[in-house]
Amino acid sequence: MNRLFLRFFILVMLSISVAAFIVYFTIDRLFGDPLENIARNQAAAQIFLLEQYVDQAPADGWLDRLNKVREVSEVRFDLVPLAAVREHLSTADRVAFDRGEVVIDLADRSLYRRVDLAGDRYIGSDEEAIHAQNLPIDIKVALQMEAVRYLIVALALLVPIGFWSHSHWRGLLQLMHVADEFGAGHLKARAEMKPGDSIYPLAERINHMAGRIETLLDSQRGLLHSVSHEIRTPIARLEFAFELLHDTADDVLLQKRIGSMQGDLTELKSLVNELLGMARLDSDQPLRYETFDLTEALRSCANSLPPATVSLDVSVPDGMGTYYGDCRLLMRATGNLLRNAQKYANGKVALSALRKLGGVTITVDDDGPGIPEEERDKVFEPFYRLDRSRDRNTGGFGLGLSIAGKAVSLHGGSLKIETSPLGGARFTINLPPA
Incomplete structure (x- = not known):
């Protein structure tokens, strides 16, 4: 019984884990990688400086503003060739990068973005990219938050399931005990449950089945016992009659036939005794210890x-x-x-x-x-x-x-x-x- 509910518990935990992965991949497909979104939020200040301060400078002042950001920020901003960046990025990130979007690299805690799509910033700016390193990205906190969320969901599911399973477990234990008692020959054994119990309908059907079996067995035993006892009286009469016939018969052949019939009667008497013995063994009479x-x-x-x-x-x-x-x-x-x-x-x-x-x-x-x-x-x-x-x-x-x-x-x-x-x-x- 414990193995049954242990397997149930493991199944629930696996189901929650599978559901968590399905949720993650579904969100990833529909709205993007959740971890990347978290990293983008953590690097929002650097992205804001790049897009709202550096990019808003005139064409001849773009590099000056980038240098000022370099002086006041702990993040390192470098200009790197486009070819090197394209080789480093995955196919999906490369497409976004070519469109001029900011691409986050979680492993290196950095970001990439093209300087310019049309070469308006300065001569050759359409052939270079900005590489910002040492961004304040900490995915561990996000993972810890996800783990806490998973744990809360698991507890919220497992606690009520545990109470519900415990009531089932107690009921099933009682049914097991009744089945053992009934199988051991205690035909009066019944499951005592309240109508509000979860497996009350099952217990009622088992009790009905047990009652029906008890009635049939009692009827069978009673019939067997009564018939065996009733047959004993005519058997005794036949034994007495055969004894008289055997003593009074003069014909040897007749005596032989009477003796054969006496043997048949003795066999019938033995059968009745055996049937009575079987009926006593099947009865609820206690053993004489x-x-x-x-x-x-x-x-x-x-x-x-x-x-x-x-x-x-x-x-x-x-x-x-x-x-x-x-x-x-x-x-x-x-x-x-x-x-x-x-x-x-x-x-x-x-x-x-x-x-x-x-x-x-x-x-x-x-x-x-x-x-x-x-x-x-x-x-x-x-x-x-x-x-x-x-x-x-x-x-x-x-x-x-x-x-x-x-x-x-x-x-x-x-x-x-x-x-x-x-x-x-x-x-x-x-x-x-x-």
């Missing part, structure tokens, strides 16, 4: 896994210390990763943990087919599966990794996927210091 032993919790999580044909290597060191968080939620995330690894591993799954700088790193490796790099972000989306088949051979509903990612995110951690040294996928949980 507690202090728990990391080593014991991770080993217990590994021991609670269902039997599998792959081997599980647990490398959780003793004395990892305690961690303050929702133990049930974190271990569920770790368990989901382990079950996912068991599902796709060819023969080996490894669980390891490390504590460094107060944080915790939990790693799950497998020797399965791995996850393509372009799919690694998508697997955390609900119901997304790399294996598009939905039969019980592969199992799962595409919710396990999503739940794990949400559980870790709620603790301020991260869950990333890499290539495992075993050849398959590596899931790494990074938890911040508690």
